Amino acid sequence: MNSVLQSPEVLRYTAFSDDPEGGNPAGVVLDATGLGDAEMLAIAAEVGYSETAFLTAPSDGADSGRSWSTGRAYTIRYFSPKAEVPFCGHATVAAAVALGERLGPGDLVFFTRAGTVPVTVKQEGGATQATLTSVEPSVEEIAAGDLDEALAALDWPAGDLDPSLPPRIAYAGARHLVLAAATRERLARLTYDFARLEALMHRLDLTTVQLVWRAAAEVFHVRDPFPVGGVVEDPATGAAAAAFGAYARELGVVPEAAVLTLHQGEDMGRPGVLTVELRAGDRRVRVGGAGARIPA
Known part of the structure; x- marks a missing residue:
């Protein structure tokens, strides 16, 4: 991944479809280290999708060193073109699919502003699938x-x-x-x-x-x-x-x-x-x- 201090790599994924022309597109920044709120909002506005997800290592370092087989943890924030939102399901799925393609199937933990959201990534029928578990509803x-x-x-x-x-x-x-x-x-x-x-x-x-x-x-x-x-x-x-x-x-x-x-x-x-x-x-x-x- 590129260093976000230079220029963040912004990936584009669709969620809830295995067809890029279907589902809901989301921007995904897998390494948002060093980005401030204004920069993330500007990137989300430039991408133009309903949300863009920004991932970093957890601020307290918890779980960040665990192996993929036992779960990998990330802090994740979501920005629409106009504002930050506390939680976004389709951008969560998009980010998990992007990670799954790089690291393989397994479990993730996303720390969101709404709470902790576990996600499971698997391969099924030639497509990458992700399932999130919500916070208490x-x-x-x-x-x-x-x-x-x-x-x-x-x-x-x-x-x-x-x-x-x-x-x-x-x-x-x-x-x-x-x-x-x-x-x-x-x-x-x-x-x-x-x-x-x-x-x-x-x-x-x-x-x-x-x-x-x-x-x-x-x-x-x-x-x-x-x-x-x-x-x-x-x-x-x-x-x-x-x-x-x-x-x-x-x-x-x-x-x-x-x-x-x-x-x-x-x-x-x-x-x-x-x-x-x-x-x-x-x-x-x-x-x-x-x-x-x-x-x-």
């Missing part, structure tokens, strides 16, 4: 006035919501408002007031709005407006998928132990697939998918 209700404002910004009539999937704010490293569409057609029509939704999201400390439509018992189509990151829509959102897994279990939408399939990016022409695993007796949520390097 939580789910809370949204105030009626805030919900009305979100629907107004999205231009969604309340009658277009699926009553079996009530609105909630869910957290698994970052906060997301979960809104369920009653039909696939409603989900497909996404035009919204960027500034109005952005203002509400800043006030509620939301990273994205997780729009969902239930296609089958454990199959969902999802979309994620991301105006707070300077992006109209995120093509595949691992943090929101983890939050949605917590939501689905908390509300009894799915069994305590379940494997959910989330399809995202189809309406953007960048299809991706996110696998969300819920385990009995473990509140944390596992989110996995393939990744691939985007050619320069």
Whole structure:
């Protein structure tokens, strides 16, 4: 890797697809030593993806010398073109795939601003796959006035919501408002007031709005407006998928132990697939998918 004191090497990977034209692209800087906040933000803005991940050795040196077979630890930070975010699932997967291609399959530990996130990398069907384990999740209700404002910004009539999937704010490293569409057609029509939704999201400390439509018992189509990151829509959102897994279990939408399939990016022409695993007796949520390097 190049020394970041000279010029950081910025890799580009897609997450949740083995096709560089699918999934969600992320920038990855595997050695961000010496970069300050302003420099990382400038790099993320230049890359132009919804997030870029910046990795360094843990500041206290813990775990940094362990062998790959027992886990390799990194501090990781995430920047959108406009701001730092506490946790980003697709950039985590992208960074893990990039490391896995260099070091081989195995376990990683990422120290994020939201908490410690273990990641497992493996080879499957000729593709590199990464699965992250979320921090402790939580789910809370949204105030009626805030919900009305979100629907107004999205231009969604309340009658277009699926009553079996009530609105909630869910957290698994970052906060997301979960809104369920009653039909696939409603989900497909996404035009919204960027500034109005952005203002509400800043006030509620939301990273994205997780729009969902239930296609089958454990199959969902999802979309994620991301105006707070300077992006109209995120093509595949691992943090929101983890939050949605917590939501689905908390509300009894799915069994305590379940494997959910989330399809995202189809309406953007960048299809991706996110696998969300819920385990009995473990509140944390596992989110996995393939990744691939985007050619320069």
